[in-house]
Amino acid sequence: MTCAEFQRDLPEIFEGGGSLAHEDHLRTCHICSDLVSDLRYIAEQAKLLVPMEDPSPKVWEGITKSLEREGLVKPAPARRGLLAPQRASWGLLLSIAGLLLFAIGFLFFHENAESISGQSSVAMQPAPADASGANADDEQVLQQVEQRDPGLRTTYETNLHNVNAYIADARQSLAEDPDSVEARGYLMQAMEQKAMLYEMATRSGR
Amino acid sequence: MTQAKKILASGISEQEAIERAKQGDAECFEALYGLHKRRVYSLCLRMTGNTAEAEDLTQEAFLQLYRKIATFRGESAFSTWLHRLAVNVVLMHLRKKGLPEVSLEETMEPQQEDGPKKDIGARDNVLAGSIDRVNLERAIESLPPGYRIIFVLHDIEGYEHNEIAEMMGCSIGNSKSQLHKARMKLRDLLKTSRAEKAIRRL
Numbered sequence: 001m002t003c004a005e006f007q008r009d010l011p012e013i014f015e016g017g018g019s020l021a022h023e024d025h026l027r028t029c030h031i032c033s034d035l036v037s038d039l040r041y042i043a044e045q046a047k048l049l050v051p052m053e054d055p056s057p058k059v060w061e062g063i064t065k066s067l068e069r070e071g072l073v074k075p076a077p078a079r080r081g082l083l084a085p086q087r088a089s090w091g092l093l094l095s096i097a098g099l100l101l102f103a104i105g106f107l108f109f110h111e112n113a114e115s116i117s118g119q120s121s122v123a124m125q126p127a128p129a130d131a132s133g134a135n136a137d138d139e140q141v142l143q144q145v146e147q148r149d150p151g152l153r154t155t156y157e158t159n160l161h162n163v164n165a166y167i168a169d170a171r172q173s174l175a176e177d178p179d180s181v182e183a184r185g186y187l188m189q190a191m192e193q194k195a196m197l198y199e200m201a202t203r204s205g206r
Numbered sequence: 207m208t209q210a211k212k213i214l215a216s217g218i219s220e221q222e223a224i225e226r227a228k229q230g231d232a233e234c235f236e237a238l239y240g241l242h243k244r245r246v247y248s249l250c251l252r253m254t255g256n257t258a259e260a261e262d263l264t265q266e267a268f269l270q271l272y273r274k275i276a277t278f279r280g281e282s283a284f285s286t287w288l289h290r291l292a293v294n295v296v297l298m299h300l301r302k303k304g305l306p307e308v309s310l311e312e313t314m315e316p317q318q319e320d321g322p323k324k325d326i327g328a329r330d331n332v333l334a335g336s337i338d339r340v341n342l343e344r345a346i347e348s349l350p351p352g353y354r355i356i357f358v359l360h361d362i363e364g365y366e367h368n369e370i371a372e373m374m375g376c377s378i379g380n381s382k383s384q385l386h387k388a389r390m391k392l393r394d395l396l397k398t399s400r401a402e403k404a405i406r407r408l
Contacts, residue, residue, distance in 0.1 A: 051248030
């Protein structure tokens with residue numbers, strides 16, 4: 001057997017398909033013997049390679065954002081309902097936060113609403129929600145989205161539902177522990193998310 | 207403490223975390239991510255050889271996991287199921303971007319450049335004992351994509367040729383042939399790297 005013949009059969013030899021002729025060649029040819037030894041060594045070493053590196057934190061962030069965007073999970077703070085609320089006095093802070101958000105939202109949307117031609121002036125800032133978390137503005141925004149693209153309504157409905165649930169959770173945590181800076185942050189975030197959602201809903205129509 | 211550690215510390219097994227994640231429990235899903243992210247990411251990184259792509263694909267694999275976990279019936283180990291899902295995500299991605307897949311016309315005939323170097327005469331040229339993990343990882347990264355994928359799937363991930371053939375849509379013989387060529391190419395790369403190091407030491 002020549003080296004060329006032996007090497008042609010190598011893939012099969014590695015799968016246990018070697019013959020006596022192959023073995024004979026291997027015993028007498030140091031080139032092919034070294035080759036087999038190297039290839040076996042590479043395969044053995046490869047099996048020892050273990051995963052050493054973690055993905056960067058942005059991978060998990062991307063996953064959660066995607067799931068939230070698709071409405072498959074609630075925004076992160078809403079999932080933290082199990083966390084024990086902290087004590088603090090933050091009724092006042094909540095009011096300030098609410099007023100600030102209202103003002104920012106109003107200014108932002110007022111400025112942008114002017115560029116929406118032919119559209120009714122929907123209240124762009126999140127208005128107070130009812131017990132279910134939804135409010136009249138939600139419905140107006142949804143109707144606007146539906147007029148533009150009926151297929152998008154469900155997506156926005158789900159997202160609004162989630163963000164309302166998030167706001168309700170944050171409000172409840174705040175009520176239980178008015179001093180919690182964390183809970184206040186959640187509420188701020190929730191309001192911001194709702195404002196962003198409104199903005200996305202109206203901006204996409206421009 | 208990470209969510210995965212919290213779950214484990216609270217005495218919840220991976221099996222329970224899977225069952226809860228099936229019901230939509232986001233914390234248990236996060237725990238599963240914590241338990242499997244490293245291996246899934248490594249698989250993606252080794253198959254693509256690109257950090258950014260590997261991160262995107264890891265993300266996509268876990269998003270698919272979230273969407274499909276309810277279909278996991280426990281017929282195989284969860285990790286096996288998840289890794290197969292991740293492999294499919296990577297292969298789908300590579301196909302979309304024009305994966306240099308194994309050619310269906312590939313024969314078992316060895317190519318001229320795939321043979322061992324004939325000038326190798328000394329017995330001390332064997333690689334045994336001279337490869338470290340970093341060098342091997344680097345060499346794998348340098349492999350042409352088609353070879354790299356099959357090498358990673360077979361020699362690192364432990365898939366059989368019939369499984370690879372099914373995933374890649376090629377014949378079993380083709381998978382064996384490509385694996386052989388991948389190992390041959392690795393041998394060349396490792397020998398070159400060793401020779402370069404030796405020259406630098408002079």
